Amino acid sequence: MTMASVNRAPRPSSLADVLDVVLDKGIVIDAYVRVALVGIELLTIDARIVIASVDTYLRFAEAVNRLDLQPSQEATGLPGLIEQMQEGGAKRKTRGALSGAGEKARDVMQSITGRGDDDEDEDEDDGGRGNGRRRERGVPASRRAPSRS
Amino acid sequence: MLLVHGLLREHDRAVLDRVGGAVHPRAVAAAGLAAAVSEAPERGLTGDDAVAHLDLLVALATDVPVLPLPLGTTAPDDDAVREEVLAPAADRLEQQLAAVAEFVELRLDLAFDTDALVAEIARGNAEIERLAARSRAPGAGLPERMALGEAVAELVADEEAVRTAEWTAELASLAERSAVLAADEQVRRTAYLVRRERLADADAAVARLRAAADGVADVEYVGPLPVYSFLDDLPEGEQPAPRSRWGW
Numbered sequence: 001m002t003m004a005s006v007n008r009a010p011r012p013s014s015l016a017d018v019l020d021v022v023l024d025k026g027i028v029i030d031a032y033v034r035v036a037l038v039g040i041e042l043l044t045i046d047a048r049i050v051i052a053s054v055d056t057y058l059r060f061a062e063a064v065n066r067l068d069l070q071p072s073q074e075a076t077g078l079p080g081l082i083e084q085m086q087e088g089g090a091k092r093k094t095r096g097a098l099s100g101a102g103e104k105a106r107d108v109m110q111s112i113t114g115r116g117d118d119d120e121d122e123d124e125d126d127g128g129r130g131n132g133r134r135r136e137r138g139v140p141a142s143r144r145a146p147s148r149s
Numbered sequence: 150m151l152l153v154h155g156l157l158r159e160h161d162r163a164v165l166d167r168v169g170g171a172v173h174p175r176a177v178a179a180a181g182l183a184a185a186v187s188e189a190p191e192r193g194l195t196g197d198d199a200v201a202h203l204d205l206l207v208a209l210a211t212d213v214p215v216l217p218l219p220l221g222t223t224a225p226d227d228d229a230v231r232e233e234v235l236a237p238a239a240d241r242l243e244q245q246l247a248a249v250a251e252f253v254e255l256r257l258d259l260a261f262d263t264d265a266l267v268a269e270i271a272r273g274n275a276e277i278e279r280l281a282a283r284s285r286a287p288g289a290g291l292p293e294r295m296a297l298g299e300a301v302a303e304l305v306a307d308e309e310a311v312r313t314a315e316w317t318a319e320l321a322s323l324a325e326r327s328a329v330l331a332a333d334e335q336v337r338r339t340a341y342l343v344r345r346e347r348l349a350d351a352d353a354a355v356a357r358l359r360a361a362a363d364g365v366a367d368v369e370y371v372g373p374l375p376v377y378s379f380l381d382d383l384p385e386g387e388q389p390a391p392r393s394r395w396g397w
Binding site: 007008009010011012013015017018019021022023024025026027029030033034035036037038039040056057058059060061062063064065067 | 153155156189193194195196198199200202203204206207216217218219220221222223224225229230233234237238242245255256258263264267268271272277281284285294295297298299301302305334352355356359369370371372374375377380
């Protein structure tokens with residue numbers, strides 16, 4: 001097996017990313033009469049895009065506060081030692097904070113959309129590595145193929 | 150009803166007989182060009198159709214130059230493809246096919262482990278410490294937490310940009326073009342226009358990139374794709390002379 005076959009995928013792994021490649025992308029043919037573009041049925045949660053920044057900011061804020069940072073001039077003596085002792089466990093604690101923030105974001109999502117956030121559930125099932133990243137994405141309305149005219 | 154997937158040179162049409170996948174394409178030819186078409190499903194298009202469409206175009210682009218059409222491009226019959234897609238723009242399409250002939254597109258996604266980055270960035274940063282203290286002060290609420298989170302997000306984005314530039318420098322240097330397609334908190338996605346004969350060099354560069362990013366960012370490396378991101382920005386000198394006698 002060559003390095004290339006191990007290294008490179010022929011197409012994106014998620015459907016959202018496949019759609020990002022093929023929707024509204026490619027050669028533009030002018031003056032369609034009988035040739036047309038048809039839409040694709042997609043279940044998207046556009047509200048995810050709207051709240052993405054808020055979600056991120058809150059996750060980061062929670063993560064920093066779980067680090068138990070003290071102003072530099074105070075981080076000496078016993079508090080400094082405690083901080084050092086906690087440092088080794090900071091990553092695990094951060095992930096806990098991010099999980100909590102994710103649940104809060106889900107509450108916000110439910111209040112906006114009236115439905116839950118399935119992707120968050122998937123993240124929780126990925127062995128704990130996914131809490132700090134969000135790979136699955138909704139597809140912005142601007143990326144969708146236009147309806148038949 | 151036909152789905153029109155992509156365009157190729159008529160003399161490359163035999164490649165359609167060799168590609169596998171869920172789409173069973175055939176060629177509709179006119180003016181030295183061929184359109185790869187298939188029967189459109191009776192139902193509406195789904196995600197599976199999107200995957201099959203891209204798989205077909207990737208299979209074609211691996212062997213021959215191809216111009217992709219947007220997913221969902223439909224025509225009622227072969228005549229409509231010849232008369233509305235191929236014939237009216239034959240010169241331009243032929244030029245574009247010649248221009249893309251030597252190239253493929255590669256895409257690189259970097260998804261950073263923000264857990265690790267936040268901890269690394271926040272510690273020892275006086276401004277973050279100040280904002281963190283303010284967000285924990287009595288009476289502090291959402292605005293203070295948002296201010297802290299926004300400041301951290303900016304630093305995370307800066308750090309990701311620095312590391313991305315460092316890791317992708319080799320790949321960028323061997324590509325003819327690059328285009329940033331996304332740079333948000335979820336993924337940094339860049340497309341690269343690479344000559345076909347440099348594909349192995351690109352693979353080797355990404356292998357080294359993967360090693361550098363191990364434990365810090367997930368890497369998704371995709372291709373060769375049709376040159377979706379560079380159809381309007383192909384390198385100078387690749388455009389052949391127009392077929393028109395007035396085209397000197």
